[in-house]
Amino acid sequence: MKKIVLFTALILLTSIGTTSASLILDEGWNKTFGGSNSDGTYSGQFGGNNLVQQTSDGGYIIAGYTNSYGAGKKDIWLIKTDANGNEEWNRTFGGSDDDEAYSVQQTSDGGYVIAGYTKSFCSGYYDAWLIKTDANGNEVWNKTFGGSDLDWASSVQQTSDGGYIVAGVVNFRALWLMKTDSSGNVEWSKSFSCGWRTNNWASSVQQTSDGGYIVAGYGLNTTGYWDWYDAWLIKTDANGNEEWNRTFGCLYRSSGAHSVQQTSDGGYIVAGWTSCGDGGVLLIKTDSDGNEEWSKIFGISSAIPYANSVQQTSDGSYIIAGSTLHYSISGDSDIWIIKTDSSGNKEWNKKFGGSNEDRGSSVQQTSDGGYIIAGWTNSYGAGQSDVWLIKLAPETMLLPDLALSPSDIAFSNPNPVANEEITITATIHNEGDADANNILIQFYDGDPDGGGTLIGEQVISSITAGGLATAQINWIAQEGT
Structure with missing residues (x-):
């Protein structure tokens, strides 16, 4: 049986700072x-x-x-x-x-x-x-x-x-x-x-x-x-x-x-x-x-x-x-x-x-x-x-309104090669009317609410209203069947 690897990315706005708000x-x-x-x-x-x-x-x-x-x-x-x-x-x-x-x-x-x-x-x-x-x-x-x-x-x-x-x-x-x-x-x-x-x-x-x-x-x-x-x-x-x-x-x-x-x-x-x-x-x-x-x-x-x-x-x-x-x-x-x-x-x-x-x-x-x-x-x-x-x-x-694409990334056929480094990328779109600052993006192997493992994170300093930003991490694939 081939292992299906599911990666989940989360946007955390308040983990390291506050997002900007405009009046x-x-x-x-x-x-x-x-x-x-x-x-x-x-x-x-x-x-x-x-x-x-x-x-x-x-x-x-x-x-x-x-x-x-x-x-x-x-x-x-x-x-x-x-x-x-x-x-x-x-x-x-x-x-x-x-x-x-x-x-x-x-x-x-x-x-x-x-x-x-x-x-x-x-x-x-x-x-x-x-x-x-x-x-x-x-x-x-x-x-x-x-x-x-x-x-x-x-x-x-x-x-x-x-x-x-x-x-x-x-x-x-x-x-x-x-x-x-x-x-x-x-x-x-x-x-x-x-x-x-x-x-x-x-x-x-x-x-x-x-x-x-x-x-x-x-x-x-x-x-x-x-x-x-x-x-x-x-x-x-x-x-x-x-x-x-x-x-x-x-x-x-x-x-x-x-x-x-x-x-x-x-x-x-x-x-x-x-x-x-x-x-x-x-x-x-x-x-x-x-x-x-x-x-x-x-x-x-x-x-x-x-x-x-x-x-x-x-x-x-x-x-x-x-x-x-x-x-x-x-x-x-x-x-x-x-x-x-x-x-x-x-x-x-x-x-x-x-x-x-x-x-x-x-x-x-x-x-x-x-x-x-x-x-x-x-x-x-x-x-x-x-x-x-x-x-x-x-x-x-x-307030900013941030959308993540894709939120889930699945590899099933073929599997990532064990012990090989791969790059995982997510795009964040600020769909709101105000700039967003200090955005923490976290990547998990599996469901973070179901015991998934944190495999990497990245801080994006700012995304202007209507703007896009990219977060990516490098990950070493683990062996599995």
């Missing part, structure tokens, strides 16, 4: 909305960190401004889309002068609440404006708040009692915090100044787990002839009474806080910008008392980028939306999205834009694990600038 960010879709004039979403120091939200039906609500439609120069523009970014309806709110939205949220009744400012219906230069709509964007009520100077509402959130917390500025002097009932009637109002400093304002507010509020914004610092801003964080109780406040920055150089969120550990994540050092996007993590745990600055050479929005993601990391060029400078800016780990270390970043000015306002993680981004574009769309809505699919890790 793919798939732009699921993007949509522009606008007419022949200037339309967009606010992006800057006064708010705009919450201008897009996924709605309960899986679609999206966007608040911005339009000069193409409506009653006046600039009107608040509310746009509702389906899950694929197709417009379902839009509404404008405004009069003969400028009116703009800085914040929007879907409310518990399925409608929406909008915060911003109005110059059309005001008692002073600007008034804060709060608008409540039904689920179809039809106005239910609106309220204006302000005096003879400049007032606006930067941020709004529905509170646990069905009312609303609003943050902004009063008289362009003090950071302002106001609580209303469910009909927009004032329950209490507080103002905060950084010592004797003036020109302070809020950019972001959130109700905290203890029923109080966390507010982020700007505090003006003045020493002699020098003026600069600090990023400012204020914690209050449920009645708006200050519990503590913290400032973040450096001497003679400005910083600002544009967005704040309470994190899963009870602390806070704050995003904004700073001109400290080389300047750039500022990300600060604090404990529950506002003490800094870590801070990061993400810069770009020859520019000072800024963050407008930050959110903790489902994996405990952070997603940031902003722009590559400071809001005070017009020019070739792109939307800039940064993803960090839980310690603020950058995992990836992605830019969106063309040859003109494009700005990022808000980002939110969606129910599928992807992200929805709102901003405005001067590079694409119908007019001078358009509202820009971008959907990113969930992050996907691309």
